[in-house]
Amino acid sequence: MGTDELYPADRLAAARRATAAAGLDALLLTPGSDLRYLTGYDAHAGERLTCLVLPADGEPTLVVPTLERPAAEASPAPATGVRIVDHADGTDPYPLVRAALGGPVAAVGLADRMWAEQVLALRALLPDAAQRLAGDVLRELRIRKSPAEVAALAEAGAAIDAVHARMGEWLRPGRTEAQVATDIAAAIRAAGHVTADFVIVAGGPNGASPHHGTSDRPIGAGEPVVVDIGGTMPSGYRSDSTRTYVAGGPAPAEFTDYYAVLHAAQRAAVAAVRPGVPAEAVDAAARDLIADAGYGPAFLHRTGHGIGLDGHEDPYVVAGNSRPLEPGMAFSVEPGIYLAGRHGARIEDIVVCTTDGVTRLNTTPTELIAL
Incomplete structure (x- = not known):
């Protein structure tokens, strides 16, 4: 059983369609099961930001700390078509999130168990965007196992x-x-x-x-x-x-x-x-x-x-x-x-x-x- 079977590339396309259908402009997923489900990357949860930016109609981007880029590149994530960008220690990673989102953003879906400090940082980054739960979108993809x-x-x-x-x-x-x-x-x-x-x-x-x-x-x-x-x-x-x-x-x-x-x-x-x-x-x-x-x-x-x-x-x-x-x-x-x-x-x-x-x-x- 290869990782390409467990973590197929077409999941990201399905998630983008579901994101658009839910009226969201993007999903923002920090380390956890939703991020792993979509990319195969078992990301470390820490104070340095790791975030999958999945626009409804754009290229998926995985924002990672520079010191964790090798782990991200060694995971199934690159094979799913995710672009990886990294932020050096001590630099602000949130502009990378904003750049990956592209155009105007009215509503985003956040990982259900995202840390509060990240939720609040994203609110400051996107003050006019409604924040909803990404689980409301991804639950329907995950509930039936392949x-x-x-x-x-x-x-x-x-x-x-x-x-x-x-x-x-x-x-x-x-x-x-x-x-x-x-x-x-x-x-x-x-x-x-x-x-x-x-x-x-x-x-x-x-x-x-x-x-x-x-x-x-x-x-x-x-x-x-x-x-x-x-x-x-x-x-x-x-x-x-x-x-x-x-x-x-x-x-x-x-x-x-x-x-x-x-x-x-x-x-x-x-x-x-x-x-x-x-x-x-x-x-x-x-x-x-x-x-x-x-x-x-x-x-x-x-x-x-x-x-x-x-x-x-x-x-x-x-x-x-x-x-x-x-x-x-x-x-x-x-x-x-x-x-x-x-x-x-x-x-x-x-x-x-x-x-x-x-x-x-x-x-x-x-x-x-x-x-």
Whole structure:
């Protein structure tokens, strides 16, 4: 899978057309996933300005610090047709942005997560231009993954599955969550990820907090442990998968009862995925089963989030999102049940909506795993 497949040159043309259709004169993108999506350049975010200037009807220009020009030139960006200009350390880069914009500018789209100091500098540069979110333009391009992007997500899924498959090497009673997490983080990188983006190891009552992280609390025998892990691959695409484990003894009967409910709910939600189904219907497929079993209030979060160059992106699988699913949409299906002060469980797969149904990109077992 070459970078020309993951980051094709025609994306810039599509983005220019979408920019014009949105009534914007240009997009201004600082380092982040939108910049990488359009150019393949994984730019460093720092106090020195890096900005892709994408006029609706002009040549795209990548403004970079001189010391980062070699990295920009070594990236896929030049092959996409982007012109690179650089600014020497200590000089004002904003005139280069203005020159790259060309003629009059009435409205620009800014990277959704641009730093405030850059937003304000661009407001001073273009005092008469309305500022809007570039995400409103680029979301529709990014929400449907190309075959190359699906392959990249599948590669990420296989890499994180390989880490879950090794959990018995690390997770055992008496070890702390933090000790287990250190081993997992190293394994995430060893499995092919560039970075380990998050490692949640949540034993016993900590498992009832969906975003717990880790602690120095030892894992107890027979205690449910939620392990939610993910990282970024060299392609830029992300992994994210959760499994729930029990080590050193049988789980509490109450836990095994509701884990069976959760398992059925996660399978039902995955099975509900197909083109034309509203995103909220996938959420309902899981939530209704959990609520019918009496655990509705214990399912604290949405069923899923999109994934790609960002760990969380559109589409969101949540009540109120009536958008129909389309082939190429990739997202998590991760219902959970959390009993405060006792324990919790979550099962998470990344899936892709296909032309006639769904493909799971995580293929490890979703049953309760006894180590």
